Amino acid sequence: MKSHTTYLTMNVPARTGFRNITREVEEAVRASGVAEGLCLVNAMHITASVFINDDESGLHRDYARWLEELAPHEPSRYEHNRTGEDNGDAHHKRQIMGREVVVAVTRGKLDFGPWERIFYGEFDGRRAKRVLVKVIGE
Amino acid sequence: MKSHTTYLTMNVPARTGFRNITREVEEAVRASGVAEGLCLVNAMHITASVFINDDESGLHRDYARWLEELAPHEPSRYEHNRTGEDNGDAHHKRQIMGREVVVAVTRGKLDFGPWERIFYGEFDGRRAKRVLVKVIGE
Amino acid sequence: MKSHTTYLTMNVPARTGFRNITREVEEAVRASGVAEGLCLVNAMHITASVFINDDESGLHRDYARWLEELAPHEPSRYEHNRTGEDNGDAHHKRQIMGREVVVAVTRGKLDFGPWERIFYGEFDGRRAKRVLVKVIGE
Numbered sequence: 001m002k003s004h005t006t007y008l009t010m011n012v013p014a015r016t017g018f019r020n021i022t023r024e025v026e027e028a029v030r031a032s033g034v035a036e037g038l039c040l041v042n043a044m045h046i047t048a049s050v051f052i053n054d055d056e057s058g059l060h061r062d063y064a065r066w067l068e069e070l071a072p073h074e075p076s077r078y079e080h081n082r083t084g085e086d087n088g089d090a091h092h093k094r095q096i097m098g099r100e101v102v103v104a105v106t107r108g109k110l111d112f113g114p115w116e117r118i119f120y121g122e123f124d125g126r127r128a129k130r131v132l133v134k135v136i137g138e
Numbered sequence: 139m140k141s142h143t144t145y146l147t148m149n150v151p152a153r154t155g156f157r158n159i160t161r162e163v164e165e166a167v168r169a170s171g172v173a174e175g176l177c178l179v180n181a182m183h184i185t186a187s188v189f190i191n192d193d194e195s196g197l198h199r200d201y202a203r204w205l206e207e208l209a210p211h212e213p214s215r216y217e218h219n220r221t222g223e224d225n226g227d228a229h230h231k232r233q234i235m236g237r238e239v240v241v242a243v244t245r246g247k248l249d250f251g252p253w254e255r256i257f258y259g260e261f262d263g264r265r266a267k268r269v270l271v272k273v274i275g276e
Numbered sequence: 277m278k279s280h281t282t283y284l285t286m287n288v289p290a291r292t293g294f295r296n297i298t299r300e301v302e303e304a305v306r307a308s309g310v311a312e313g314l315c316l317v318n319a320m321h322i323t324a325s326v327f328i329n330d331d332e333s334g335l336h337r338d339y340a341r342w343l344e345e346l347a348p349h350e351p352s353r354y355e356h357n358r359t360g361e362d363n364g365d366a367h368h369k370r371q372i373m374g375r376e377v378v379v380a381v382t383r384g385k386l387d388f389g390p391w392e393r394i395f396y397g398e399f400d401g402r403r404a405k406r407v408l409v410k411v412i413g414e
């Protein structure tokens with residue numbers, strides 16, 4: 001069994017933002033030399049997400065607005081913020097969008113449907129955060 | 139390490155619907171010859187989900203109603219629909235229900251609790267879509 | 277390829293509760309002897325979740341309140357409860373928080389960001405339930 005681990009560093013200058021990281025994950029799969037296996041991609045921070053959806057900026061603005069409706073930023077809403085934080089909402093938004101994706105690797109490539117792309121979703125940005133990519137297989 | 143990849147084709151004639159695909163996944167596990175490993179099952183389309191829950195039609199109607207409350211179909215709500223689509227809601231519903239499940243394979247079988255069943259959730263149907271099943275292990 | 281499977285038993289005396297199970301998962305990783313691989317942790321029951329977030333009790337109270345807003349317990353809201361159950365809400369709350377996490381194992385340890393901890397989320401407790409931990413790799 002082969003395995004390969006890579007860490008990406010994300011720098012989103014705003015509180016919220018989405019970044020297409022498909023190319024970086026494809027590069028990790030190539031570097032792994034794995035032909036058949038699984039690829040895990042996860043946010044290493046608990047106020048960020050990794051998810052798969054469409055690379056369409058209107059949709060991303062829809063997501064940002066919808067997440068703000070479901071879990072508004074308003075700091076006074078969250079008991080968590082009594083610890084001195086103001087990111088209680090980000091811990092909720094991340095649960096909706098998810099922490100990780102697991103993608104099949106087939107014949108050396110991400111085995112994707114026509115529109116699948118991998119995104120990093122930031123909900124408490126303005127600082128460096130990491131994403132883990134781990135490929136295992138043969 | 140062994141690996142085995144199968145693609146299922148889903149045809150849901152309505153916009154929304156749930157299909158129990160547990161038997162097809164069990165068949166893929168058998169075909170893989172894997173005794174100990176992991177099985178990934180994911181929607182290959184970004185307006186559909188794969189999830190694990192109860193095979194109970196009342197619950198599925200509850201899910202459909204609840205998802206419609208959280209992300210109503212109404213096309214004018216979504217900037218995404220300005221691209222000519224009318225499925226912005228489906229991209230949101232899929233994020234709630236999830237893209238994929240990873241299931242343990244133990245002694246050659248899906249290692250399930252008493253009520254776990256695998257479902258395909260369609261949120262923009264009336265056309266063929268695919269589900270990927272990948273089993274790796276030994 | 278090595279594999280190791282463990283089952284944890286959870287006993288949450290209230291309907292809803294969160295338990296940090298990181299130590300038990302770390303123990304399973306150690307017992308597996310896997311240096312490089314993947315670790316799956318999933319609820320085996322469909323009214324419970326396994327998720328990764330912060331070990332902060334205020335945040336957990338925020339989650340409980342928020343999930344109650346998104347999917348209120350009120351039994352008459354759910355067609356599922358006509359089967360004799362009163363846990364329709366729990367099947368919805370679990371979809372928001374997720375069934376499972378997949379964590380990278382690197383150099384024999386859970387490859388975690390600074391604040392990542394694994395939690396069991398119970399939404400229909402007062403009885404024993406199980407969590408599966410499966411480690412594969414080399």
